[in-house]
Amino acid sequence: MIPDPWAAVLNAVIYLLLAPVVGGLIAGIDRKITARMQGRVGPPLLQPFYDVGKLFEKENLVVTTTQNFYVLSYLVFMAVSGALFFSGGDMLLVIFAFTLSHIFLVLGAYASFSPYSHVGAERELIQIIAYEPMIIITAAGMYMVTKSFYVSDIMQSAVPVVLYLPGVFIGYLIVLTIKLRKSPFDLSTSHHAHQELVKGVTTDFAGPNLAKIEIAHWYEYVFLLGVVYLFFGFNPLLAIAAIIIAYFLEILIDNTTSRVKWQMTLRSAWLVAGTLGIINLGVLYYLRMVVVP
Amino acid sequence: MQVSQLLIFLILFPLIAAFFLLFARKSLERNWIVKLAALAIGAVSLWLLVAGFDKGMMMYGVSGKVLDLAMLAIELVIAVYLLWLGLKHKKYSVVILVVIQAALLLWFELTFGHTLVELPNNLFVDQFSIIMAMIIGIIGSLICVYALGYMETFHEHHKEIADRRGVFFFILFVFLSAMFGLVFSNNLLWVLFFWEITTLCSFLLIGYSQTPEATNNAFLALAMNMLGGVAFVVALIYLGTLDPSGRLLELSTLLTSGYAIAIVPAVLICFAGLTKAAQMPFSSWLVGAMVAPTPVSALLHSSTMVKAGVYIIVRFAPVLTGTTEGLMIALVGGFTFLLTSCMAISQSNAKKVLAYSTIANLGLIVACAGVGTYNLMWVAILLIIFHAIAKSLLFLCVGTVEHRIGSRDIEDMGGLIERMPKMAVMMFIGMAGMFLAPFGMIISKWAAIEAFIQAPFGLIFIIILAFGGSATLFFWSKWMGKIISVMRNQENVEKTVPQDKWTVLWILTALVVIVALIFPLISSALIEPFIMDIYGQTTRLAEANIIIMLLMLGLLILMPFSMLLESKTPKIAPPYMGGRTTEGGMKFHGSLGMSRDLVLSNYYLRSYFGEEKLFMVGVLACWGIILIALVMVVGVVL
16 A cells, blocks of 8 residues: 555655654764763763764865765665655665665765775675665565555554564564674774774765764664564554664674674675575465465 | 568568678778668667557568578578588587487478468567567667777777678678567567577677687587577477477467467477576576677677577466476576676676676576566566666677776776766666666566565565675676776876767667656556556556656756755865875885885675686576476476
């Protein structure tokens, strides 16, 4: 079912306006909890907003002017994919728009021809191919349970999706670690200074461009956690609890593991998708097609 | 003018042009003949579209008996010629295959020659044929025009290769003629005839430069395609035994005659299609074919040859729907897609990456056609269209770049955006067409996922698409990254590219974007009626999604203009090189006062996606699956 167009547009607009606020707050909470885990006091809750505000005041220093284009495209298409998701659109279209936006970030890093951003770009690409299969499998799994690719249908489905897709859910949480740029999979760039001082894929972005990337991350957080919601769409309260627990787990993993090599990232992500994902869908397929046709 | 006359024109006219080209001595004459012929062929293809898109399937009788004999005679002459070549170059596998095929053909003629009735309708045209004709007539002839300038430069660069351009263009146009014949023929004997002509043409074109490597690869292509040809003849003999009057040789009759009759010839002919479409284990011939001049590669990969292979498989898809045999063929396509997408990651030779990407996309088409439900058929046809345009553009771009920078290695294409800015933008659009939303190939991938999930055993293909699709993403993105990286102080070398080439390249670039914009029209005017006729139901993307896609495409087209809106020019800084150890001009301080240039290289992940290892896996798996399918067919026969 295609959602009512006006409601869809309204939801998209709400997402576009509120997601940066929510995403920024999540980032603030994240930094606070991380600091407490490391025995520090941590910055104020609104620190991410102060940071971005300050970045916008800085001079726009670039290596090549094309970088502006790539970064803006990254931000725009990240917002587009999130807006499509929250307006209840087709899950696959959302995934493709999401991929498109990341490719722009990678291209922006390639454009500068610095060894650091080059390595960052290659690693970002490896991260993309590591998580992509699992995301597609997630969408396929939700279709098999709810008979629809539309987010609006999946969300309203009374079926407890997570009970049918436990393997897919765990798999999704694992690739979520990659997507949130958390250790052990924060290969291309990390939030932490102890991990690296030269910031991988974002090395050659400064000032307003870096601020745009940060805002794109906020949009991304909200979208990624929205996918967690879909697993628990039958019970909104449970869903919100699940999101909070999932995010707390990600922070915990972030602070208790150290970065692995790209080989390990690719192998573990594909192994998870190839075992948990496929077995889960296989069993579901068997039950649906053979046992109860 | 009658549609039948258009069909005959499209088959015969390229042939006539070919003979003129054979005798054209001056390059000025050749230029004019090629351009005018290309224009005529393109225009008549469009005319056919206008005249025939709303008419469904139309069949035409062309008196056959004399033509049949002429075709047999030509096939035997070709067999003798190939026999002579095979013996001369000591390629005994080819010799054996030629002898087997000729013997089978003669036996067919002697056994059934007197019982065959004259088929009422030797030619036909429907929406699918029209789509194929547009691909051959427009993209094929654009490539021929491009080849004029390319071959000029090619022979300036390669003085050691004998200049046989007359023969070269002769073969190109015979090739186009044969392709038109193939997609318009309703008589399977005719299909086989044109099929063998395309095999011969590609053999001659691959071997054009007459170096030992070219000759070897040409014979490899010949041997693999002959193997398919033998299977094709066996299918005809089987049909002759079923009905000696030969009525089953009519494609339109055969396709509607039901599983019991059609499955055996369907599998055999699809096997021939797998060889021609370079599916594993036969993929090596298409990879080897890159030794040929680039226009040849472009032609083989986009509008002819491999497209003939998938054309015939898609034709037989309705027979394969829901059968185990069809599933086997689909699995060959699926594995080929997955493995060759991964193999492309480990390659730095641009033409090889393009070759593997072609094989992968053909694999996806075969997978769709093999499963053969109505919505997968829709995807398969859409894939054929999108792939033909984007891939021809990319090959021609790589060919031009190779002549300017003297290398076809992706590692040497760094900073192309500075050295050949227009060309880099075209390649960028071509690559976006191959893997990014909201361009053609991703639309097809999306529709494929939605269709596979409803099909029996579709889950296998969803998994294959999930992994193969991300591999695709990797090799295209890193190539894109290479050409758009901005190195300083590069010289612009694209000024010497002649106007003819630019025209062809701009048309193809525009087509990539336009077809992504108007594909809903193509779908509703051509593909949906065609599928409706066969299956009684059809499919399309939801209207809301199409609108979203179009909006995204519009946004994507507008994004580059954001650079014009910037209020002040930003300050340019050098890229970060790691601080104190570097000096200006992208150099690192080495020991003993040496300074070293910065060199950046892409990742190829060879330990994971190495060519040899994956190729072995693919060959074994696909041979296994094909053997199972053939054993099943033998079971049906017995």
